[in-house]
């Protein structure tokens with residue numbers, strides 16, 4: 001598709017703004033022919049694509065070599081979209097469902113937005129996708145399906161060779177990099193699971209234990225807490241299920257103190273429990289820190 005045809009393709013898509021299409025396509029071509037690495041190419045080209053398509057959000061997705069599905073490698077604007085989270089996740093599902101299609105996919109979502117998915121191919125293989133959430137304006141998005149698809153096909157014909165060329169140069173291609181990250185994430189998840197399992201088992205064996213003095217019980221509670229804290233874990237309060245810190249407190253009726261679960265409920269520090277021996281300890285993830293509300 002030559003530049004004039006591409007400019008013509010963009011004339012058909014609905015827009016409220018007055019972007020100079022010819023100038024933006026010129027910029028896109030320049031970025032495509034440039035020599036920046038993929039990591040810089042993605043955000044630079046996305047910036048222009050968002051303007052061209054009157055799209056508030058967009059992303060490039062790629063499939064790591066040994067993964068079954070795609071992961072976003074560059075994303076812009078999704079946080080600011082006024083779309084419900086269910087619509088946003090439907091958009092992601094759309095990408096995962098349509099990236100192997102032969103041609104661009106155009107699907108109306110919550111008015112006035114339209115989801116555009118352009119499969120990125122390497123010969124006959126799908127390797128990723130360009131996702132755009134365009135503002136379809138007042139026109140019925142259905143009527144604009146064809147112009148969107150044409151414009152998307154046009155920019156893909158510019159972008160795909162630019163991506164291929166960049167994937168073939170340099171020591172670390174984006175695919176190798178995403179592969180490595182995906183592998184690492186897998187390994188970490190596996191490690192976390194087995195570590196949690198080991199902690200769970202050990203704590204399970206200590207059920208009913210008491211260590212003979214208040215100091216010993218307190219020290220034991222501290223050791224457990226330090227171990228859990230190192231790994232971002234907490235114990236679950238057996239009374240209310242909230243992630244809690246195990247402590248041993250002084251108690252007039254128990255010489256060696258009582259084990260309590262220290263947590264904050266509805267914003268207030270609260271203690272549950274009061275066991276003279278170690279209760280069943282269920283390990284759970286530490287809840288995210290509640291930051292102060294930003295002004």
Ligand SMILES: [Zn+2]
Nearest residue numbers: 237239240272
């Ligand atoms: Zn509780």
